Amino acid sequence: MSEIRVLREKCTGCGLCITSCPFQCISLVEDKAVISEECRLCGICVDVCPEKAIEVEEVERTGDVSGYSGVLVFGEQRRGVISPVVYELVGKGRELADKLGERLECVVLGENMKTQAEDLAEYGVDRIYLFDSPLLADFRDDPYTQLLTALVKEVQPSIFLIGATSIGRSLAPRLAIRLQTGLTADCTGLDIDAERNLLQTRPAFGGNVMATILCTNHRPQMATVRYKVMTRAEKQPGQMGEIVLKNVGDAVMDRTRILSVSTESEDVSLTEAQIIVSGGKGLGSPEGFSLIQELADALGGVVGASRLVVDEGWIPFRHQVGLSGKTVRPRLYIACGISGAVQHLAGMQTSDVIVAINKDPLAPIFKIADYSIVGDLYEVIPEIIRAVKEENSI
Ligand SMILES: Cc1cc2nc3c(=O)[nH]c(=O)nc-3n(C[C@H](O)[C@H](O)[C@H](O)COP(=O)(O)OP(=O)(O)OC[C@H]3O[C@@H](n4cnc5c(N)ncnc54)[C@H](O)[C@@H]3O)c2cc1C
Structure with a gap:
């Protein structure tokens, strides 16, 4: 941990440190520089002081955590x-x-x-x-x-x-x-x-x-x-x-000014969705996402994706589920052609019900799936869409 201090005996009160501090943390008290608690330890004042009257020192913390509660x-x-x-x-x-x-x-x-x-x-x-x-x-x-x-x-x-x-x-x-x-x-x-x-x-x-x-x-x-x-x-x-x-007080410092706020239009809100149909590398090509979209539409859900297909540019990043994407917790998560890498599971394994469609019976995704469908997604998904549409038309 670092601490900054002014060596009072060396300080001449020239004020150079005050004008150089980008955070306005230094003032003169009785002709000596005083550094406030707002200091960010950037060290600029240390460099500009002609008298070498400001020091940053590494100090050991004692580890006293008493007095903290709640x-x-x-x-x-x-x-x-x-x-x-x-x-x-x-x-x-x-x-x-x-x-x-x-x-x-x-x-x-x-x-x-x-x-x-x-x-x-x-x-x-x-x-x-x-x-x-x-x-x-x-x-x-x-x-x-x-x-x-x-x-x-x-x-x-x-x-x-x-x-x-x-x-x-x-x-x-x-x-x-x-x-x-x-x-x-x-x-x-x-x-x-x-x-x-x-x-x-x-x-x-x-x-x-x-x-x-x-x-x-x-x-x-x-x-x-x-x-x-x-x-x-x-x-x-x-x-x-x-x-x-x-009390907010008058002394609150702000180096930025907001000119306007614009919201990025998002056609998919993965984190709020109750039903997510996700596609992975098993789709074989970006065109496969039209089938995923069709199933999502039939179920009233939104489209998610694994990172591999996002990296390939098949679908934008905002659809990515997983460690470096979004964490989701829908009522129903359908993983289509997704192997089930730990990084993908990290973003969806707390979903209420997980359905996995994969042609490899040993795919890791089946270990966490509530319903496992072993088969070619291009044969399985059209069947599900047909069944859902039939159900909806009754
Ligand atoms: C630091 C780090 C962060 C990461 N973050 C993420 C993340 O946020 N999200 C994420 O998803 N990944 C993430 N990854 C990548 C992750 O490790 C995997 O590489 C990725 O999830 C694999 O994507 P996939 O399952 O689509 O592809 P693959 O692993 O290639 O799996 C494709 C699957 O499709 C099946 N398949 C093939 N054809 C068919 C078919 N016709 N029908 C049915 N099944 C078929 C195959 O049997 C296979 O199981 C991260 C990796 C690292 C190192």
Whole structure:
């Protein structure tokens, strides 16, 4: 861990460090430079100081984790609506907090978020910290990082959970650096061990092993968790957690300005779909996806894909299911011509019902399939489409 300090006896108060700091973290107090807690340790001030009065030093952390307690969940929102992953984090967070006998808290940043926060408070959360300001309407790294860092230092949670969304993936590492703690990204399992540490499990080495990671000497224990991996919390009407309004303050620094927000049109929402029909290399050619689309249409589902066919350019990336694609949890997942590599299974194995169509009876996908159809997909799928259409016409 690094620490920065000013050698007061050497500092002449020339102010060069102040003008060079890109984060406005240095001020003069009694003609000496003082570096605030907002410092990102970029080291520019160290280089510009003519008197060599600023030093960055490696220091050992003592590992004192006492004083930290409870589980904090980042209540991510987009366009004023709490993201669905938050309800899953709250479900898991409640379970962890109960095992520890501690509190479950959430933090929400946004504009006009009171109603949403009140709704979230009915999902078994003990307390919600709400930062409400036009400045926070859309996610921006600077203000979100500053406010969350300050809140974590104040509240001192033992565990801090964040969704592994594009926002969470930008925010979590910044927070971990500021808080000088560890971060396990993309967790698929969380539990508490006998020493009350958080067991953070995630795929490693390209999904070939599951690694369980501990953060014993630093707090909070931070983890990002993918959407559709944990079970969503249940609403508990009448049991509303406390809402604590937090002051945003004037000092929040922001180096970016949002000019406009445009949403990419998405014809497929894999993560929300209840029925997914996925195609793999067994299709033989990109044209095979018209058959997959036909089956998906007949069932009222959407089309997914393995990575190999995405890499081949047969179908866009947004359809990819798996470790480096999307994690899905539909009621029905039909894998057509997909072998069942661990990286694919990592994204779909928690689906309620899995049907696999593969001409190789030894294909690994059959090990996790609820219904296994051994055969040529070009013979099997038309039969299924015909049967579904017949059923629909009755
Ligand atoms: C770091 C890393 C991340 C990865 N991330 C992902 C990911 O997110 N998602 C993902 O899917 N993969 C991912 N992969 C790739 C993964 O390892 C596999 O290579 C990939 O899933 C295989 O795709 P597939 O099943 O379509 O092709 P194959 O493994 O080639 O399987 C094709 C299957 O089709 C069957 N078949 C052939 N013809 C027919 C037919 N006519 N009828 C019926 N069955 C037929 C074959 O028997 C075979 O089982 C990742 C790999 C790495 C290293």
